[in-house]
Amino acid sequence: EVQLVESGGGLVQPGGSLRLSCAASGFTLSSSWMHWVRQAPGKGLVWVSRINSDGGRTDYADSVKGRFTISRDNAKNTLYLQMNSLRAEDSAVYYCARNASGGSYYVHWGQGTLVTVSS
Amino acid sequence: DIVMTQSPDSLAVSLGERATINCKSSQSVLSSSNNKNLLVWYQQKPGHPPKLLIYWASTRESGVPDRFSGSGSGTDFTLTISSLQAEDVAVYYCQQHYGLPLTFGGGTKVEI
Numbered sequence: 001e002v003q004l005v006e007s008g009g010g011l012v013q014p015g016g017s018l019r020l021s022c023a024a025s026g027f028t029l030s031s032s033w034m035h036w037v038r039q040a041p042g043k044g045l046v047w048v049s050r051i052n053s054d055g056g057r058t059d060y061a062d063s064v065k066g067r068f069t070i071s072r073d074n075a076k077n078t079l080y081l082q083m084n085s086l087r088a089e090d091s092a093v094y095y096c097a098r099n100a101s102g103g104s105y106y107v108h109w110g111q112g113t114l115v116t117v118s119s
Numbered sequence: 120d121i122v123m124t125q126s127p128d129s130l131a132v133s134l135g136e137r138a139t140i141n142c143k144s145s146q147s148v149l150s151s152s153n154n155k156n157l158l159v160w161y162q163q164k165p166g167h168p169p170k171l172l173i174y175w176a177s178t179r180e181s182g183v184p185d186r187f188s189g190s191g192s193g194t195d196f197t198l199t200i201s202s203l204q205a206e207d208v209a210v211y212y213c214q215q216h217y218g219l220p221l222t223f224g225g226g227t228k229v230e231i
Binding site: 045046047050062095097102103107109111112 | 157159161163167168169171174175180212214216219220222223224225226
């Protein structure tokens with residue numbers, strides 16, 4: 001069974017940093033593109049970033065470009081999102097999601113980790 | 120960016136009745152390489168991640184009840200729940216994966 005388990009969320013002050021992790025099991029992480037998607041409380045879904053299978057290609061939403069870094073450690077079956085210079089508008093539940101075989105959509109999602117940026 | 124516009128924002132449907140949700144993209148999401156519409160539908164219940172219902176605009180994901188169907192092509196798409204059940208109360212999102220950034224519709228809340 002495919003499982004994705006996020007961790008690392010919490011309360012952080014504006015301008016601070018957090019690193020989110022997503023532990024994958026039930027499939028070979030190294031064979032999958034992976035994504036981060038976020039959802040502010042009571043709001044819709046917003047794509048954040050993606051990374052290819054070997055980590056050699058990354059893409060970002062304009063709103064996080066230059067502040068967030070996606071990475072992966074296939075040996076540890078773990079995906080990461082390093083978030084720097086955090087703003088109040090980055091407050092959201094962050095989901096990791098596995099790219100489907102048919103394209104950049106998601107069959108498998110984690111349960112999410114909540115990030116709150118507030119002083 | 121491809122803007123995805125869903126309508127309505129919310130709708131109330133009686134049990135057993137039909138629910139129809141619309142999604143319009145600001146440009147075509149029909150892929151010329153495989154002639155498929157790169158449009159999916161998700162269902163999200165409170166406190167849970169989204170669940171994939173439909174991919175390629177009209178192909179039902181394994182295990183999804185056949186009362187859910189998707190239609191449309193190019194820029195205009197529809198998700199239909201043919202006979203609403205109590206467990207279908209949720210927010211529904213469309214998403215395009217034709218180009219970056221990947222974008223979602225604003226969501227449609229379906230209530231009884």
